[in-house]
Amino acid sequence: MKTARQRYQDRMERVLDHVDRHLDGDLDLATLAGVAAFSPCHFHRQFSAVFEVSVHRYVQLARMKRASYRLAFRDRDSVTAIAMEAGYDAPDAFARAFRKRIGQLPSAFRRSPDWETWHAALGPLTEARSKRMQTSFSADQVTIRDTPPVPVAVMEHRGDPRTIGATIQRFIAWRKAQGLGPRVSTTWNIFHSDPRTAAPEDYRLSLCAGTDRPVAPNEAGVAPGLIPGGRCAVLPVTGSSDDLEPAALFLYRDWLPASGEEPRDFPLYCRRIAFFPDVPEHEAVTELYLPLK
Structure with a gap:
């Protein structure tokens, strides 16, 4: 039998899985609260309390991580296509958001990624996934x-x-x-x-x-x-x-x-x-x- 804490954690894990599956979809607060079956009035505080990062920032960092991997390791993907996949209607808006979070414009990151800055920028995402959602093995x-x-x-x-x-x-x-x-x-x-x-x-x-x-x-x-x-x-x-x-x-x-x-x-x-x-x-x-x- 699972404890109440484990059931609560499972509901939060559903949110992370949903984010991973739907990075190019609608990931607003109400949608993710519904995934966890929590009230939208409280979900933003619940999420921040568990993962130590806001829902909005978590989603944005998850999208930026995928975008950065495609920029660095998939040179066949255009910056415009990567921007659209990340949920931005225009490359300029994506470029501004990417520079704000990652510290480089997408084109500069593709040419020569600053990996130390990248690690620091994605720190909250890494902490949320590795420290709060430990995988158990048997x-x-x-x-x-x-x-x-x-x-x-x-x-x-x-x-x-x-x-x-x-x-x-x-x-x-x-x-x-x-x-x-x-x-x-x-x-x-x-x-x-x-x-x-x-x-x-x-x-x-x-x-x-x-x-x-x-x-x-x-x-x-x-x-x-x-x-x-x-x-x-x-x-x-x-x-x-x-x-x-x-x-x-x-x-x-x-x-x-x-x-x-x-x-x-x-x-x-x-x-x-x-x-x-x-x-x-x-x-x-x-x-x-x-x-x-």
Whole structure:
């Protein structure tokens, strides 16, 4: 039986899911209060009390986040189309709102995103989703698989994790030039560092695209690599993949001690199966792999 607090939280979670599904629709206060089945007279205070951000600002930041991902990582999408998708009738109105929230005009952000300012601007959105709406995991969600080796093309990110967006942009450009987009090539990340404990300058992450083609020397710094095969504990994660630490913590703190298994000498890694902004953020699917002996 769910407690009253859990039922209340479920109603609030429905609002976040509705926002993610309808970013280009009508998301006014009355609509969202109806989703939660709360009175519009009180809903704005209830939402702010739970998420520490107003309904209006949350919706606007969610739209700006999707717009910023499309600007930075989907160069086929025009600024005008992105503006319309974000709910603006004219590119100029979108440009003013984007600069107010993100600190750059959309065209400037597309050319050279200021990722540190972007992280700070989206802080309230990140806090609302990661601190207030914790995803819980259970042992029955974990499966043990014998995985085949995966040859990959690798671009390494070294340095502050807040600047990884620039590395992702370069890797996407390289993949596109090589005809290795996500539709024909699997997408993997290898976590060499723990972002909670590594100094920003020491943080290391590998961005990988599955391919059995030879990777010729190139100016982008992409090199051939291999994700070794073997036994792995696999935990699927549905929803935002910005922060996979709660899932990783569950595997190391809860699942591994109770399983009787021993980790193998290869880092934690993940496969990104469906990812934002191609799908709504709550529909993103990531598989987290813990290599086992």
